[in-house]
Amino acid sequence: MKRTDSQPVTFNAVPLAELAPAKINLALHVTGRRADGYHLLESLVVFAEFGDRIAVSSAARDSFLVEGRFARDVPLTNDNLVLRARDMLRAAYPAHPTSPVSIALEKNLPVASGIGGGSSDAAATLRALVRLWRIPVDVVTLARLALPLGADLPMCVAARPLVARGIGEQLEPVERLPALPIVLVNPGVPVETPSVFRALASRDNPPLAPLSDTTAVRDWLTATRNDLEPPAISIEPLVGDALAALRGAGASFVRMSGSGATCFGIFDDSATAARAAEAIAGERPRWFSTATRTLA
Ligand code: ATP
Secondary structure (H helix, E strand, C coil): CCCCCCCCCCCCCCCEEEEEEEEEEEEEEEEEECCCCCEEEEEEEEEEEEEEEEEEEECCCCEEEEECCCHHHCCCCCCCHHHHHHHHHHHHCCCCCCCCEEEEEECCCCCCCCCCHHHHHHHHHHHHHHHHCCCCCCHHHHHHHHHHHCCCHHHHHHCCCEEEECCCCEEEECCCCCCCEEEEEECCCCCCHHHHHHCCCCCCCCCCCCCCCHHHHHHHHHCCCECCHHHHHHHCCHHHHHHHHHHHCCCCEEEECCCCCCEEEECCCHHHHHHHHHHHHHHCCCCEEEEEEECC
């Protein structure tokens, strides 16, 4: 049957799923502060194979369901970034037909933990709804539309290795970065980003050195920093314990991601990473510990 513009669009009732990968700041330099109070950053950002999951399908009315290990920590109000993403997309395309939608979030990432769970959920929601509603929008436009939802939204829409500058919205893709076997460890305490920035001693720090040889990223990292790590440890000493646990389990490089408290360790191979994650989980059953790989 031929469809004309006057006929209603039929939407997919089969759920469309999108991964909301964990965002990992392999390096994060705070290089200044804007007049409006936003901090200027330079960060090498990668995403993990592990993350939350978003599923969307057409329905009789809008609904939102959250399940998974960290579901109880997710706000169910309209502040939730998933719902804000849905509403933003509808508002951005008022003439485009958009069905009521049922959205399910499987919350596998600890909340307020420096791995961008909320931002990545919002970005995955946008990717899923663009497919469901067949909105003709490219990734660059979608990233720009998403920025008002948060400075980390554009990078999470891109969801690939990149260097982020400005307040996080200026993105430079990094080609040929190898997939790194890593372990993510969170000591089970939320750390709110604003308090970590308040505890930061210096806001004017040296920028990232250029990453000219991506195959030597591991060596390059040793000359970089996460400037938010010392203030986060001063607020929450368990961050130091998480770093020590990763080191003790054989990581060749350890660091905190974002404003914490999640830390990552880089391992030589996936089998060693899997054993390390299990060992840490065995010793600290209340912590979150998982082996994964960064998306190349
Ligand atoms: P970032 O690294 O971008 O600072 P984060 O990992 O530290 O992010 P999130 O897990 O995104 O932090 O949570 C930050 C805040 O966002 C929390 O206080 C939480 O209440 C709120 N929030 C809104 N929507 C969500 C969501 N879908 N998942 C998790 N948190 C959400």
